[in-house]
């Protein structure tokens with residue numbers, strides 16, 4: 001009996017220790033990184049968006065043939081830039097951040113649908129195979145002119 005009791009208490013100690021370590025790991029990751037929503041990759045001071053080299057001159061940059069990076073500054077009630085043009089077949093990684101309140105970035109005819117939260121840089125990558133005009137808009141209510149927040153990605157032959 002004594003033997004079993006010892007074994008059980010050692011097991012309990014181990015279980016409690018595991019829980020403590022696990023809770024500690026969660027606490028550290030929440031404190032260290034902030035609570036991240038899907039699509040968010042990096043923290044940024046919403047007051048200092050223009051201090052970030054990517055957002056200082058928002059827009060499209062060609063990395064190499066068929067590969068682009070786009071930085072979009074989002075604020076009430078506009079995307080900057082609101083028009084992007086890429087050749088068909090291009091893979092584009094978008095980085096977006098908000099200067100003020102929560103906005104959204106949804107691109108028609110794609111699976112791009114992310115939240116743009118002040119203080120975070122959201123990232124999403126998509127390959128535009130088909131030529132056409134891909135309208136995008138803000139899908140998080142952000143005030144009086146929310147319904148006017150839109151833009152277009154022109155995918156050309």
Ligand code: CUA
Nearest residue numbers: 138140142146
């Ligand atoms: Cu921005 Cu709705």
